Amino acid sequence: MTGAAGGVPGLVIAAPRSGSGKTTVTLGLLRALRRRGLAVAGAKCGPDYIDPAFHEAASGRPSLNLDAWAMPPALVAGLAGAAADGADLVVAEGLMGLFDGVPGAPGRSGSSADIAAAAGWPVVLVLDVSGQSQSAAALVLGCARYDPRIRVAGVILNRVGSPRHRRLVGDAVEALGIPVLGSLPRDEAVTLPERHLGLVQAAETSGLDGILERMADFVEANTDLDRIVAAATASRLDAGSLAAALPPPGQRIAVARDAAFTFLYPHLALGWRRAGAELVFFAPLADEPPPAGCDVCWLPGGYPELHAGALAGASQFLAGLRRFAETKPVHGECGGYMVLGRTLTDAAGVEHPMAGLLDVATSFARRRMTLGYRTATVLADGPLGPAGTVLKGHEFHYATVADAGSDEPFAAVTDAYGAAPAPAGSRRGRVTGSFLHAIARG
Template sequence: MTAGLVISAPASGVGKTTLTLALARAWRNRGLNVQCFKSGPDYIDPAFHAAATGRASVNIDSWAMDRGTVAHLVSRGVDADIVLAEGSMGLFDGVAARGVSGTGATADIAEMLGWPVVLVIDPSGQAQTAAAIAAGLRDYRKGVHLAGVVLNRVASPRHEALVRRALNDAGIGVFGALPRHAEISLPKRHLGLVQAEEQAEIGKLIDEAARFVAEHVDLEAVLRSAANWTPEPAANGPNVTPPGQRIALARDAAFSFVYPHMLEAWRAAGAEIVPFSPLADEVPDASADVCWLPGGYPELHAGRIAANARFRSGLQVFAETRPVHGECGGYMVLGAALTDADGISHEMAGLLGLETSFARRRMHLGYRLAELAAPMPGHRIGARLRGHEFHYSTILTQPDTPLAVVHDATGAVIAETGSRRGQATGTFFHLIAEDR
């Protein structure tokens, strides 16, 4: 029998990812099969989950996915002993307007799947108030069950005792309390955690987190709090169409933001994926019928991309006869120029007229619903695509034919329409699914 839990918190930055990785590795070290998922559109955390468990993790999202899709994706955990869904932001944080099956809040997933929530609480600068916060979260929404609390970054045994007593008085169990421990801090950059594949010592870091958490948290009590769970039968898979039969996919440190469920859906539909590295000055496979440049960190590698003439000319030749699509960072590289953080402009592939600047930073963040005004690989005119946008670059010019009418989650039209010129298309949002 498989058991399910959700790891959440009152806010971002409290330690959800660290606890999820530590629990997953600690249980794996004890011989359990552990499956992780990420609630919400974060495309970095699933790679950390895979490093901790040895099993691929995918995103599940109530704003962009219907219940059948969520059920289909989590069904991969049917052979696991314990399934962990790591939340995003605070437990009830989502958008104002409901999407396909919810607002994108972690609580939607907890209620939908019937999995209890383990709250990570950071009581820094407070004591008994932490219990009031936990009690408020417990009682806020019927259908969301609180299993208990793990305290993180407690200042001292006295501090821990004060918080524990208040939680006990509120009828909330405490699974453990973690003192501050700098050795398990995950490094960050402007779009979140430094990617797992960029950290050579990630395995050692997760092992240390598992050792530390096992020392301070009652792992058996956490495991007993999980709900028995059986996947729903005959669930729908993601509504995703491959952009081609043989897909040349840019894949390296500059092009790494692609949702795992997208690649799986492409392969499940019979498509072949042929990775190549623009940073290594490689070109799309000549036998491919489409090229896809995902997002990532091209702003950190703009000089190198500009200097890789073989990649840029090879992409231009490819686009003369076959479609090329870029998402976010990939879209920026398809453009004419990218200005880095130092204000230096670098020539990009020039398949589109887009010019962007990372020197003029402004955060763009949120769900996106796009209705295509022109076709893009895998999707027809009029298709309604759901995705997520997160970047700090500013558009200097976006002169080409708009690809779509794009709305944010409130229904407001936004300026990041995407572009189309010839065989090249691009969007600032990362595609999650097409409306059925």
């Protein structure tokens, strides 16, 4: 199945740093343009697995990750095409600062600029101008000149204090020949709730549709939507055929999905389905076991530490998972890995028994943030491939390993900075798991 990236215009919403307002602008744009009757699609630069669900809620269309470090260029092109298929416009939200990434080959640093350059999409820069006026123009000029591969098509000023403030900043930016496409006043009423891994998930955000409507009203009232749409340009990517980032781990895949298990990358599910696999969802928090007739079970990441007591008491889920693992493969990523372990200690220090299919004990009471890209070499045949399979992925968690137990490691893992490979994760029989969120094969 081919995408349509080459004919669909797009743009990248980026910023010089995190916390500048990219998400508010992106969600407001998606909903406001949808209300105008445009088929608008979201995309997310980088490995973030929370934002795409908000994009989908705002636009009514699936949003996909585009990751220049973890994905080979052909996969980026295929996913850009899949995002654009049937759309009038693609709005891709950047990550961190526009040029922030990791060491890598040219175009493979994982930055938002890499995606903008590969696709040929112009950048709309969201600039937090609080605490400055004309100096903000120097930041815009630096972003516009730093990387000749990209084009800054315009700027949206955020957290503007007054009409005088807007004039001082706006005049300085427009003197560079770069248009100001909007000016957003300070307004905390349009922010999303947050917790320890960033935003609360879309499915859990109370009154999300109302929040998105307020964001759309806010963005529509304070930006020139017509000029923003006109700034978009068609992708220069040849979408071609979209291959699965990871081959399906089975023909019928039992996938845990509820408030504790939510972090399944949309591009994985899309690729598996297009490869002919069937995803069969079940809810451990509703005490549902993996469905019969499936030939592999996948426990995604999520927030099991917030539901540890309920999971420990889900006797039918745990018993069914253990029965499933007697004859069929089971894999857990991050939170799923924690649930496959022996125990999970919650934030209050209470230890909860888990499935016991792996010997690892994890703790959310002993917190340490772990964040970054990973390259993993699988050490034994399993659902993610035969021994020697190389995976590119990402870790982001606060939980720690309290006791690694006696299991063999799942993979040898290194980071993007060339650290020596180290054993990571666990495997026992048909069961495997690690903190890695796999994005694509290396």
